[in-house]
Amino acid sequence: MKGVVLWPKPDRVPLARSTNTNEFAAYTRAGRGVNRWVAMPCRYPQTVPMTDMTSPRFIHFLGAFAAGGLISLMLLTNGTLAQYGSLLFSSWVPHLTGTVLALLILLVLRPARASTKRAPLWAYLGGVSGGLTVIATSAAMNSVLALSGTLALGLAGQIVFSLFADARGLFGLPQRMPQVRDYAGLALIVAGALVLIFFGGAP
């Protein structure tokens, strides 16, 4: 079936349209209504089209990069809190203040929902996974691994999970096969992170 692309499920389409002009062109060619869900000729081979759709534009790129900067600030605030109170407290406080702030922002801005369809219940469990992360991290940090070992192994876990999640389109997010340049970029970033983690301390 080379050169033929089955359109993704309905709830994935807005993303494809918003991030990729080529797919948008194909979408309009196919017409609206039932016809857009049928297999249609496409000049991309089967495994390629998703990469175009998911190539980061500068704003996405900047957003994710800035989010990384926020983690460093959070490590500073929560880590300082943990020096004075218990470890659980240093996770409980940001959850509490974050919930209050989020509620206020939702009430004031009332952002529109992307879909009228309800999300599956399991999609609400990200906070449980986040809470467990705190426990697993603190257990590992208080062992022989220390902060550097915990960070490095955590990076490995995150990378492996994200590659697998992308390749499979886990939990209903768009599927995309990681490309050679993804692995190359990833290898360099991980190498740089490991240098900083293990050699960046005091000489």
Next chain:
Amino acid sequence: MIGVIAMAVVAGLLIGLSRQLNGRLALSTNAMESSFWNHAVGLVFVSLIALLGGGLFSGAPLDAPWWAYLGGPIGFLFIAAGSWAIARIGAAQTAMLIIAGQMISGVLIDVAMGVQGNPFARVVGVALILGGMWVTRAAKKKSA
């Protein structure tokens, strides 16, 4: 030893899992609402653990500087940004950009606060990370 190594790797897996779930929720709602649920559900979960384990208010948490209490608002932005990005650029690129941002800002904060460090390793590490980001971006321009 195997146990703690597994624990650290699992922590990384859980971070990815959390971002994937929040990203899925944002697909049906929006990034801000997804961040709200992440914090609200997380608050209930951490509170339950505190009730079971106790010791939540041990130590002298009120002696901490005021800015140490600002983790919540930062976390709200972080989760919202992650949920927004993962649906658009995928889990792997989101993860690597967040890692890159974390590492580089970490070095900047260390330098700003005068934390001792190996300057050579810092330069090499940051250069490698910037190089990795450039590879992802540069290759993209040809296909776009």
